[in-house]
Structure formats: C-alpha cells, structure tokens
Amino acid sequence: MLGDDEEEPPPPAQLQLQLHVEPAPPLAQMRQLLVSCAEVVGRSDFAAAQRLLSVLSSNCSPCGDSTERLGHQFTRALKLRCSGGFGGFWISVNGGGSTSRGFSDEDAVVQSSYLSLNQVTPFVRFCQLTANQAILEAIDGHQSIHILDFDIMHGVQWPPLMQALADRYPTPTLRITGSGGELEILRRTGDRLAKFAHSLGLRFQFHPLILLAGEDPVSVIASSVVILPEETLAVNCNHYLHRLLTDRDHLHLFLRRIKSMSPIIVAVAEREANHNHPIFQHRFMEALNHYAAVFDSLEATLPPNSHERFAVEQIWFGKEISDIVAAEGEFRRERHERFRSWDLMMRSSGFSNVQFSPFAVSQAKLLLRLHYPSEGYQLHISNNSFCLGWQNQPLYSVSSWH
Numbered sequence: 001m002l003g004d005d006e007e008e009p010p011p012p013a014q015l016q017l018q019l020h021v022e023p024a025p026p027l028a029q030m031r032q033l034l035v036s037c038a039e040v041v042g043r044s045d046f047a048a049a050q051r052l053l054s055v056l057s058s059n060c061s062p063c064g065d066s067t068e069r070l071g072h073q074f075t076r077a078l079k080l081r082c083s084g085g086f087g088g089f090w091i092s093v094n095g096g097g098s099t100s101r102g103f104s105d106e107d108a109v110v111q112s113s114y115l116s117l118n119q120v121t122p123f124v125r126f127c128q129l130t131a132n133q134a135i136l137e138a139i140d141g142h143q144s145i146h147i148l149d150f151d152i153m154h155g156v157q158w159p160p161l162m163q164a165l166a167d168r169y170p171t172p173t174l175r176i177t178g179s180g181g182e183l184e185i186l187r188r189t190g191d192r193l194a195k196f197a198h199s200l201g202l203r204f205q206f207h208p209l210i211l212l213a214g215e216d217p218v219s220v221i222a223s224s225v226v227i228l229p230e231e232t233l234a235v236n237c238n239h240y241l242h243r244l245l246t247d248r249d250h251l252h253l254f255l256r257r258i259k260s261m262s263p264i265i266v267a268v269a270e271r272e273a274n275h276n277h278p279i280f281q282h283r284f285m286e287a288l289n290h291y292a293a294v295f296d297s298l299e300a301t302l303p304p305n306s307h308e309r310f311a312v313e314q315i316w317f318g319k320e321i322s323d324i325v326a327a328e329g330e331f332r333r334e335r336h337e338r339f340r341s342w343d344l345m346m347r348s349s350g351f352s353n354v355q356f357s358p359f360a361v362s363q364a365k366l367l368l369r370l371h372y373p374s375e376g377y378q379l380h381i382s383n384n385s386f387c388l389g390w391q392n393q394p395l396y397s398v399s400s401w402h
Contacts, residue, residue, distance in 0.1 A: 030059065030071045031288070037078055038284040038325075046082050053079055062314055066299035070292055073318045077325035107182065111154070113315035116308040118156055121298070122372045126388045127238055127398050128157040129367055131267035133360040134400035135234045136164055138265035142232040143172045148225060148263075150211070150240040152178030155189040157238065159196050166200035174202060177225055179209040179217075186210070213333070217244070218257045225261075233263040241268060241342070245276055245335040255349035266351065266401040271336035272387055272394035275324045287324045291317060293393035301374050339385050339397040351401040353384045360386075 037052040053075060060071035118124040139145050145165070149157070155178060165172055176193065180186045190206035197204030211220050227233050235258055244251040258266060273290040277283040294317060302309040323334040343353070364386060368377050380387040385399040 026065075027067050030056075030067050033059070034071060034074050034078075034288060035285065037075075038281055041078055041081060042280045042284075049078070049082055053082070062310070066292075066295040069313055070288075070295045073291070073313065073321045074288065074325065076318070077322040080322055081326040107185075109315060110319065111185070113311045114153065115156075116311045117316050120302055120306070120308045120312065122368060122377060122388065123396055124156075125371070126364060126367060126386075127269035127396055129160070130356070130360060130364055130386050130398040131236060131238060131269060131400070132157065132161045132164075133363055134267050134354065134356065135236070135265055136161060137357055137360075138354070138400075138402075139172075139232055139234060142264070143170065144175075144228070144230045144232060145172050145234065146175045146177070146227060146231040147234050147236060148261075149176060149178045149236040149238075150217075151238065152176070152180055152186070152189060154185075155193050157236070158193060162193070162197055162200060162202055162204070166202045171202060173204070175205040175207070175231070177207045177209050179211040179220075181210070181212050183208060183210055213243075214330070216250075218250070218254050221257055221261075227261060233261055235261075235263045235266040237266065238269045239271070242270055242276070242335045242337060243333050245337065246330060246332075251345065252349055255345065255351070259350045264402065265354065266346075267398070268342060268346070268401065269396065269398045270339070270342055272338055272389070272397045273336045274338055274341075276335040276337050284325060287321060289393065290395065291321060293390040293395060297374070297376055297390040300376055301372060339383070339387070339399065342397075342399065343383060343385075346399075346401050354400040354402050355384045356381070356386060356400070364388075 033052060033056050037049055037056065040046075040048040040052065056071060056075040056078075059068070060075050061068045062072045063069070064072075114124075135147070147158075149155075155176075158176065162174065165174055174197070176190075178186060178189060180189075186208035190208060193206055194204055209220065209224055211217055241251065244254055271290070274286050275283055275290070277286065295313065298309050298313065320334050323332055327333075346353070361381065364379055368379060368388075376390050378389045378391070380389060380394065385397050387394045387398075388396045
C-alpha cells in the first residue's frame with residue numbers, strides 16, 4: 001500500500017499505451033496502435049504483440065469506417081505474421097500455387113474482386129488507358145502488331161485498343177501473347193478477345209503463355225515467344241515487374257532480354273510506393289500510408305454498404321496487405337517500388353523514356369473528371385511519367401519506354 005506522499009509508479013510502456021489511446025482521435029489512435037504493434041512484432045516480442053492485437057481487434061471492423069476497415073486488414077496481417085502464416089499458406093494466396101492444381105474457388109473469388117476493382121476505382125482503368133494510348137501512338141502506321149502482355153488476367157485492357165485499331169484504315173492485324181499461371185483462365189481470356197475481334201472485323205490471334213510464379217521468365221520467353229519478321233512488337237508490363245524483384249540481377253536480365261526483342265514500346269505500370277524495404281518496420285509504415293489513402297478514396301467515392309468495396313478491400317487489397325506485412329523471403333511477391341527505382345532500372349537496361357502526348361494527358365484527366373469526379377483524385381506528371389494519387393499521396397505510376 002502506498003503512503004500519502006508516495007506516487008504510484010507508472011505502468012509499463014505497453015499498458016500506458018492501452019490506457020491512453022481512448023482520448024486520441026480515431027485515426028491517430030489506430031495508427032499509434034498499429035505502429036506500436038509492428039515495432040514489437042519486428043523485435044519478435046510476440047507476447048506484447050498479442051496484447052496490442054487484442055486491443056486492435058476490439059477497435060477494428062471490416063464493416064466500419066475507413067479507419068476501422070484499414071485497421072482490420074493490418075491487424076489480420078500482423079496476426080498472420082505472428083503465427084508464422086507466411087509459409088506454405090502463401091503458395092495458395094499469392095498465386096505461387098498456379099501449377100497443375102487447376103482453377104480453385106479461392107482463385108475465382110480473387111479474380112472476381114479484381115473485376116470489382118476495375119469497376120469501382122480509377123486505378124486499373126487509369127493504368128490501362130494510359131498504357132493503351134502510348135501503345136496506339138507507337139504502333140501508328142504499322143500493319144502487323146504483336147502485343148506481349150505479362151500477366152494478362154481477364155484481358156480487360158485490350159477491347160478499347162482493339163476498337164481503336166479496327167477504326168484505322170487499312171486495318172492492321174493483331175496478335176496478343178498473354179502470360180499467366182492458369183491455362184484455363186488464359187483460354188477463356190483468348191476466347192473472349194477473339195469473339196470481340198470477330199465482331200469488329202479485326203484479324204486477331206491469341207497465344208497463351210504459361211508462366212508460373214517462381215519460374216524464370218527469361219527462359220520461358222526464349223523458348224515460347226516467337227516474333228515474326230513482319231511484326232511490330234509492343235510489351236505491356238502492368239503491375240508485373242515488381243514481382244521479379246526477389247532477384248534484382250535477374251530482373252535486369254529480363255529487361256535486357258525484352259530490349260533485345262526490339263519492341264517499339266514498353267508500357268510499365270506500378271504502385272508508387274516502396275513496399276520492398278528490407279526492414280520490416282519501414283515496409284510496414286510505407287504500406288500503412290499507402291493503403292490509408294486507398295481506403296480513404298474508397299470511403300469518399302462509394303456508398304457505405306457497397307458490396308464491391310467490401311470485396312475490393314477484404315480480398316484484393318487485403319491479400320496485398322497480408323503479403324507485404326506477413327510474408328518474407330521467397331513467399332513475398334508484392335515488392336512495389338517507386339518510379340525513381342524503375343526509371344533507374346529501365347535506363348540501366350538500355351531503355352529511353354518516351355514522353356506522353358498532350359492527347360494522353362487530356363484523356364487521363366477526362367477519365368477522372370467524367371467517371372470519378374471526386375476532387376480527391378489527382379494526376380501528376382513528372383519525368384515523363386503519369387502518377388495518380390489521392391489527396392497528397394501518390395498511388396500509381398505509368399510510364400512508357402523504347
């Protein structure tokens with residue numbers, strides 16, 4: 001028992017944190033808890049982490065406001081990291097299991113969330129529209145076009161470009177080689193694109209290119225991709241290159257291999273964030289800032305009970321957050337880096353940056369103004385690259401190279 005003149009000793013640091021979070025504003029409170037939890041997880045103090053995760057879990061919800069929903073995703077990722085869940089589990093979640101196992105229900109859910117992402121946010125459309133315009137301008141006047149698209153997924157990028165080509169006279173031929181890890185998805189994508197091309201009267205061929213996670217793309221390209229003498233090659237790397245950053249030297253080999261194929265244009269779209277820092281706490285802070293802006297943009301532009309937003313946040317972005325926070329080593333695929341890193345890598349591999357046309361600038365601005373009128377979305381142009389951001393937080397960059 002304390003005497004009248006004695007002061008009660010202060011509680012331990014972690015207990016102090018729990019006692020004093022209530023008066024803080026919700027966003028500051030959640031951020032403080034998440035950062036503190038990441039710090040103790042980084043020190044492998046899992047007992048302290050569990051105490052903080054318990055507090056976080058009671059203050060987060062996948063159905064609350066953007067702060068609560070963001071906290072829910074990062075809390076889930078931190079729990080997974082504490083449990084060591086970044087082992088074999090990630091083979092499935094990250095698509096590393098794209099082998100002979102076939103197309104699973106989990107894959108279908110992820111693919112559906114991607115389509116929702118394309119429908120309710122400008123992120124996918126902005127990157128694809130800007131890349132398409134750069135490709136269309138580069139191939140103008142050429143009559144036999146071959147597009148090599150890494151990670152084509154559902155091929156939703158290509159119908160607008162195909163329509164533009166069909167309107168040209170004389171109408172060129174188009175061949176698309178699309179890579180992916182599931183042959184069935186690639187076949188369905190090719191069938192849809194072929195039917196659309198037929199409706200336009202566009203001469204078209206599609207070639208599926210199986211490229212499994214962890215497989216050497218340089219070897220696959222050398223053995224499976226054929227560029228005919230009369231063809232003009234365009235290469236599309238839409239959120240693909242960062243997955244090769246597990247081995248930076250090998251990424252340079254890949255880029256130099258692409259350069260040796262003499263493409264008329266290479267379109268590159270990536271996240272404008274550094275989620276590849278070797279120190280966990282730094283990577284965590286970068287991811288927290290990035291996805292806070294993403295979730296804020298969804299909060300401002302979609303109704304509270306939007307099923308599409310729920311799918312995008314819980315499945316698509318939730319998968320990415322879990323990968324960045326919980327996975328390490330060969331299991332971590334979402335290794336986003338900022339444009340300045342890609343600028344250095346592309347130039348060191350022999351590429352020169354291609355400036356976007358005034359029409360491309362106007363088109364990108366029109367997309368945001370017509371379809372996503374919120375004042376929060378911002379388009380920045382720097383070093384011949386386009387950057388889409390929310391408020392003052394850059395989120396996506398697009399550039400083109402030759």
